Amino acid sequence: MGYSPTTKEILIDQLRAVFVARGYDGATLSNLARAANLSKASLYHHFPGGKPEMAAALVRHAIADLQRKAFQHLSGSQPPQQRVIAFIDGFFAYTDAGQSDCLLAVLNHHNTATGNTASQQQTITAQFDDWHATLASVFEEAGAKQKKAARQAHDLLAALYGALLMAKMHHQPQLFVGAVKRIRKRFKTL
Amino acid sequence: MGYSPTTKEILIDQLRAVFVARGYDGATLSNLARAANLSKASLYHHFPGGKPEMAAALVRHAIADLQRKAFQHLSGSQPPQQRVIAFIDGFFAYTDAGQSDCLLAVLNHHNTATGNTASQQQTITAQFDDWHATLASVFEEAGAKQKKAARQAHDLLAALYGALLMAKMHHQPQLFVGAVKRIRKRFKTL
DNA sequence: GTCTATATAATGATAGAC
DNA sequence: GTCTATCATTATATAGAC
Numbered sequence: 001m002g003y004s005p006t007t008k009e010i011l012i013d014q015l016r017a018v019f020v021a022r023g024y025d026g027a028t029l030s031n032l033a034r035a036a037n038l039s040k041a042s043l044y045h046h047f048p049g050g051k052p053e054m055a056a057a058l059v060r061h062a063i064a065d066l067q068r069k070a071f072q073h074l075s076g077s078q079p080p081q082q083r084v085i086a087f088i089d090g091f092f093a094y095t096d097a098g099q100s101d102c103l104l105a106v107l108n109h110h111n112t113a114t115g116n117t118a119s120q121q122q123t124i125t126a127q128f129d130d131w132h133a134t135l136a137s138v139f140e141e142a143g144a145k146q147k148k149a150a151r152q153a154h155d156l157l158a159a160l161y162g163a164l165l166m167a168k169m170h171h172q173p174q175l176f177v178g179a180v181k182r183i184r185k186r187f188k189t190l
Numbered sequence: 191m192g193y194s195p196t197t198k199e200i201l202i203d204q205l206r207a208v209f210v211a212r213g214y215d216g217a218t219l220s221n222l223a224r225a226a227n228l229s230k231a232s233l234y235h236h237f238p239g240g241k242p243e244m245a246a247a248l249v250r251h252a253i254a255d256l257q258r259k260a261f262q263h264l265s266g267s268q269p270p271q272q273r274v275i276a277f278i279d280g281f282f283a284y285t286d287a288g289q290s291d292c293l294l295a296v297l298n299h300h301n302t303a304t305g306n307t308a309s310q311q312q313t314i315t316a317q318f319d320d321w322h323a324t325l326a327s328v329f330e331e332a333g334a335k336q337k338k339a340a341r342q343a344h345d346l347l348a349a350l351y352g353a354l355l356m357a358k359m360h361h362q363p364q365l366f367v368g369a370v371k372r373i374r375k376r377f378k379t380l
Numbered sequence: 381g382t383c384t385a386t387a388t389a390a391t392g393a394t395a396g397a398c
Numbered sequence: 399g400t401c402t403a404t405c406a407t408t409a410t411a412t413a414g415a416c
Contacts, residue, residue, distance in 0.1 A: 025215035026300055029410065041412080042382050050410065106299065108359055109291075110216055128359045151372065154356060158369060159345075161359075162352020166344060169298055169318045169351075179348060182341065219392060231394080232400050240392065 011036055011046060016058050020101045024055060024110045052117055055107060059120055062103040063127050069094040071131050080142035081190055088184050091160050098167050098176025105161060132157065142190040159183050201226055201236060206248050210291045214245060214300045242307055245297060249310055252293040253317050259284040261321050270332040271380055277325070278374055281350050288357050288366025295351060322347065332380040349373050
């Protein structure tokens with residue numbers, strides 16, 4: 001049987017699209033309300049704290065989503081090489097084959113934005129530190145020493161996010177598809 | 191004798207810092223005026239077109255800066271391998287060793303922002319397409335076939351921008367230093 | 381839960397003095 | 399070239415009816 005998203009999950013996804021496309025400051029309540037087919041007042045019913053609370057909920061949701069779709073695969077019982085590949089494919093799925101940007105990367109940028117609390121940034125940074133450690137431990141399992149494993153983990157994440165960014169700069173989401181294929185090959189033999 | 195920046199160049203650099211830190215929508219005229227030690231009205235004297243004109247001038251400036259510091263080195267008379275290394279080092283210098291973000295990447299994101307004209311995005315995209323072609327041609331000179339050279343160029347740019355982004359996500363600009371060293375090694379033998 | 385209407389603050393932008 | 403003062407618009411946020 002299929003998965004039925006709750007109405008709140010639908011709402012969150014509609015809001016996420018606006019934040020991803022326009023950034024924190026570019027996402028106005030009018031934009032958000034229009035995307036959700038709601039009035040601004042109704043948005044305040046769902047998120048009494050306004051935009052900061054929306055962003056906080058979206059960040060939590062995005063972290064859970066990326067964890068479930070990609071990093072989850074690093075904790076399986078398969079050999080480490082296979083887990084890394086599964087992670088890469090999961091990340092590919094998370095970005096919708098390069099057509100959707102990562103909300104965490106988008107929201108992380110605005111360091112000093114007005115209502116975008118510093119704690120949000122801290123949450124994102126802490127999560128990425130954690131993810132990096134998880135990925136590095138898999139590379140250690142595969143035989144790499146600690147420092148090398150940390151470097152490999154960093155390079156893999158940079159390659160994925162860099163490919164996503166470059167595809168966006170060239171306005172060719174397809175470039176991400178090819179880039180991920182090459183990243184896959186590069187990390188197939190650790 | 192040292193290089194003396196004009197007052198307008200100083201102004202542009204002050205404004206650039208705000209746009210890089212806060213993005214297009216997050217950079218308010220109050221922010222910009224404060225950073226430049228000017229009133230909002232004075233900013234309109236220098237840029238009668240307001241924020242869009244500022245952004246246009248900043249994009250032109252950033253393109254010239256990145257061209258001069260990094261991509262310029264691809265057009266030398268040295269062997270292609272040395273030119274690629276010089277380009278990587280130039281990009282490293284452009285980002286101030288990973289401590290400064292690339293304005294072009296920042297402004298490219300906000301696709302549908304209010305006053306951020308679509309033509310600005312087109313300018314950036316066209317410039318990156320051009321830079322990619324230049325870099326690919328150097329890889330071709332080094333012996334790679336057309337398609338492989340294009341892939342190598344894409345992967346190098348993705349690696350550099352990805353490393354910059356990841357260092358920012360982890361709030362550790364130092365990570366960029368190490369990442370660039372590894373990118374250097376990886377592309378030393380084409 | 382959703383809406384209309386409204387309050388308050390901030391933003392982009394201009395007029396005009398110096 | 400710079401400023402203060404001001405305007406029109408938009409933004410965030412709330413009140414209160416249904």
